[in-house]
Amino acid sequence: MRVSHEELSDAVWRKSTRSGGNGGSCVEVASLAGGRVGVRDSKDRGGPALIFTPSEWQAFIGGVKGREFDDLV
Incomplete structure (x- = not known):
């Protein structure tokens, strides 16, 4: 699925x-057009x-x- 820059x-x-403020391994999410979600x-x-x-x-x-x-951690 293509999304423009x-x-x-x-x-x-x-x-x-x-997420802590330590700059660790975090992901961010955003709502996009059409109900899609970016990660x-x-x-x-x-x-x-x-x-x-969706x-x-x-x-x-x-x-x-x-x-x-849960078995992955």
């Missing part, structure tokens, strides 16, 4: 309130971003809440 640079990105590395703001459709984002969040990824 302008759309990503104009997006309002936010980090989790659980990027907070240390590489000009770098690539993952773009999720249904992909809901499936991902459902997996996180359902603890499907």
Whole structure:
């Protein structure tokens, strides 16, 4: 799914309130047009971003809440 550089640079990105101010490994998310969600590395703001459709984002969040990824940490 292609997103213009302008759309990503104009997006309002936010980090989790659980992210510390220590510059550690954090991701940022932003709402995009069409209900899509962008995810990027907070240390590489000009770098690539993952773009999720609304249904992909809901499936991902459902997996996180359902603890499907707990074995990865």
